[in-house]
Amino acid sequence: MDARKISLVRTTFKAVAAADDGPERLVRSFYAILFSHYPGTREFFPATMNVQRDRLLRALGHVVENFDDSELILPFLAQLGRDHRKYGVADEHYIAVGNALVTALEDFAGGEMWTEEVDLAWREAIALIVSVMMEAAHLEAGPRTWTGRVVEHKQVLRDVAVVRLQLDQPLRYGAGQYVGVSVPGRPRMWRYLSPSIPANDQGQIEFHVRRVSGGWVSPAMVGQTALGDEWLISSPLGALGVDRSTGRDQLMIGSGTGIAPLRAQVMEMAMRGNNPRVHLFVGGTYPCDLYDLETLWQIARTNPWLTVIPVSQEDTDPWWHIDPTPITPPGMHQRLTGKLGEVVAEFGAWADRDIQIVGSPALVQTVKYRLQAKGTPLANIRHDPLA
Ligand SMILES: Cc1cc2nc3c(=O)[nH]c(=O)nc-3n(C[C@H](O)[C@H](O)[C@H](O)COP(=O)(O)OP(=O)(O)OC[C@H]3O[C@@H](n4cnc5c(N)ncnc54)[C@H](O)[C@@H]3O)c2cc1C
Known part of the structure; x- marks a missing residue:
């Protein structure tokens, strides 16, 4: 994307951020458009959308701010694409999201700001984001998710539990990486956890979880996990490790x-x-x-x-x-x-x-x-x- 288009995208996004409740209104409108035009996409999201809305805004803000830094933004988008496999999203869902975002932005910006040039710039930006994410998701081999059966749950502090799981098949991750986790009772509310033992051929995995007070998911992980529960685990992400x-x-x-x-x-x-x-x-x-x-x-x-x-x-x-x-x-x-x-x-x-x-x-x-x-x-x- 050329500098002029990047600047147009940034200017519109800044206008959103500067408006009263702008970012919140934009994401609410985006999800309303997405779910009404493409009702099938609702099933990918949890009942409560607060965290989802925050995540979308942060990710979009990060991409818009750093659009001209391809070394930073391309790996970020690729990781986002790989991570989205856990939801089971297909190519048509990416297209639906892209269209809904353009419509929400256009509604928000209004006729004066949303010129033909701005429209083109945003469509090109979204096409780029979507293509990098889709390509990375396609390139990723292996299952979308693993199922882990809880075999031990030990409360080591008032607010910390060590949870050990037996996976249905070994998960290859580098020591230091993290994975997405979804637990029963909190469906589709994925949270990241870092395995506390190295990957192994036996498919054993262990997490240390702290209960964040007022949190949606961690209190359930720490306080309501029973032996035999099945957690969903997604493929590894992140770059920590000994270089x-x-x-x-x-x-x-x-x-x-x-x-x-x-x-x-x-x-x-x-x-x-x-x-x-x-x-x-x-x-x-x-x-x-x-x-x-x-x-x-x-x-x-x-x-x-x-x-x-x-x-x-x-x-x-x-x-x-x-x-x-x-x-x-x-x-x-x-x-x-x-x-x-x-x-x-x-x-x-x-x-x-x-x-x-x-x-x-x-x-x-x-x-x-x-x-x-x-x-x-x-x-x-x-x-x-x-x-
Ligand atoms: C890369 C990565 C690796 C992680 N690894 C682990 C791990 O190994 N073990 C673990 O217990 N957690 C880990 N986390 C944190 C975990 O993913 C959740 O964010 C955390 O458990 C809170 O989820 P929740 O649904 O209970 O809270 P939410 O409902 O998501 O949030 C509720 C409120 O708590 C705030 N909040 C969220 N997390 C924290 C925090 N850590 N400290 C203070 N306030 C917070 C939120 O901003 C929000 O205001 C990791 C997070 C990341 C990004």
Whole structure:
């Protein structure tokens, strides 16, 4: 797309964003048009559309903002296309979505702004988005979804459960990647989870799930999962993992259930003979939040390349915590107290490391900011998408 068309697309989108309730009105109108003109598409979406509307807006905003950066936007769209396989969408649904979006934008912009040139620019932009997504989806081999039967559900903290599942067939993913998950009782409300063990031929998979208060799906995953439940899992996404081509040592920073994809990586590394040095910071609010220290310590004991450093924001457990607190095993790095980002940055800039940060969006941003302030090159830092 040429610069003029990109600019026209951006101008219309900015006008939407600037209008009172503009983005919300646009997505509501988009879904209303989609469902009335193409009723068959309704079945792909959950009963409640709030999260869906947010996601569409964020994705569209991201694409429009970065349209001229093909290195960023093409992989993003390709991943979106691969991810959409889990819904069972076919080519005609992409076309329906594209048409509904143009109609919604035209209705919103009105006659004066929606000139023939703007119309053409948007149609070209949407055709490009749709073709990249469809092509990526077509290229992906393997099943659309896997079925996992819950074989163990262990509540490790008041708000965290470890869930183990037996898949109907092995799922190949890189340690550090994440997958889409849909649970019974919350149909079509897909959420991303990061497997906490490496892929294996036996089709076993494990997730660490935190209940987000007020959330639609995670409370059901943590509180209402029963043995024998069947979860749907979609194909792996994301690019976290140890990049051995850099030859650099690794700094891994995980908070809460954010340790899951890092744990999978060190477990996989433990199966190899030769590994870079890894410093793994494990964070939580209270000492009792560091629920998986024992496992990580077992790996570190037999793998001298791994150093595990526990960090809690508070020095003591809350009054309501009644279970015995995991004590730092003898020989392990002493638990440090403070905010995770500050504690990690106190050690220096870690400028010679490949760095991965995993946790809530706020945690990732804060740690990244702290490291950057210390002089860490941003290019060395990786994390999953924040939403
Ligand atoms: C790449 C990726 C990997 C993930 N891996 C895991 C994992 O391994 N384990 C895990 O437990 N979760 C993981 N998540 C988060 C998970 O996908 C859900 O977002 C989370 O469980 C909330 O879903 P929900 O339906 O309960 O909340 P929603 O109904 O989606 O959201 C309810 C409210 O909570 C807010 N919210 C959502 N997530 C968080 C959060 N983490 N912290 C604070 N507020 C939040 C939302 O902004 C919203 O306002 C991952 C997310 C991503 C993007």
